[in-house]
Amino acid sequence: MTATYPDLEGASVFITGGGSGIGAALTDGFLAQGARVAFVQRSDASAFADAMEAKHGNRPLFLPCDVTDIPRLKACVAEAAAAHGPITVMVNNAANDQRHDTLQVDEAFWDWSQAINLxxxxxxxxxxxxxxxxxxxxxxxxxxxxxxxxGGAGYPAYTAANSGINGLTRSLAREFGPDRIRVNALAPGWVLTQKQKDMWVTEEALAGHLARQCLKEPLVEEDIVGGVLFLASESSRMMTGQALVIDGGVAVTG
Incomplete structure (x- = not known):
């Protein structure tokens, strides 16, 4: 941890996909700030919750949920609020970047991808x-x-959802700014989670990607945590409707 945000201590935080990959690092990071964290995960994350409790003395609330089941997702939000107080930090992190061939995509796959990712x-x-x-x-x-x-090839349903998330973020920021609700997007680069290593990372692909990065080190889950904590905290109190990129300098924006 490189920064402490006192306003996050005791905050009620809800994270989707908070038991694995980047989400697990986020849960860890918020717990280290003293926040009360609830997270949903489709797979069993009980052992992870045990480990977090042992590390921080502060057990996250694990709520089993497939985020495509909207009634269950809403019920989990209500349960988290009942346990920890009104949720004041929401991190929509759960996603699935399943590769696919455009000419082979059918309606069922498209709908499944949008259900998870948007x-x-x-x-x-x-x-x-x-x-x-x-x-x-x-x-x-x-x-x-x-x-x-x-313009990444090989997963157009996923990239379409990613672009849609930016539009959603900007519209919600405009609509709910008067309520002091800030809505921002965070765009990571290629973070080498265990899933990415198991499914997509090859020596050739990684070398090609690092060649496009300004900073020549692979991204890991912890590299994303600081940006999320900043966006969650009052340190970014006048920042909304924005997209923060953490990618080692591939997409140089501005």
Whole structure:
């Protein structure tokens, strides 16, 4: 940890996909700030919750949930708020970047991809906003990706959702700014989670990607945590409707 945000101590935080990959690093990071964290995960994350409790003395609330099941997602938001108080930080992190061939995609695959990568974000935001309004404000962080910025081939349904997340973020920022609800997107580069290593990382692919980065080191999960904590905290209190890129300098924006 390189920074402490006192306003995050005791904050009620909700993270989708918070038990593995980048999400697990986020749960760890918020717990280190003293936040009360609830997270949803489709796979069993009980052992991870045990490990976090042992590390921090502060157990995250693990709620089993497939984010494509919108009634269950909404129920988890309500359960988290009942346990920890109104949610004032929401991180939409869960995603699936399954590779696919454009000419082979059918309606079922398209709908599945949008359900995970975009629809769940909208309804997750919808579920937490009333509590944030009642609490006098909050911060929503929607994970996107640099893949749509770079025109990445091999997963157009995913990149379409990523681009849609930016539009969603900007519209919600405009609509709910008067309620002191900030909505920002965060676009990571290629973070070498265990899933990425197992499924997509090859020596050739990684070398090609690092050649495009200004900073010649692979990104790891912890590289994303600082940006999320900043967006969640009052340190970014006048920042909304923006997309923060953490990618080692592939998509040089501005």
């Amino acid at each position: 629809k769940s974000y909208f309804f997750g935001c919808q579920a937490v906003i009333p509590g944030m309004q009642a609490a006098g404000g909050g911060s929503i962080i929607n994970f996107s990706s640099i893949s749509y910025m770079m």
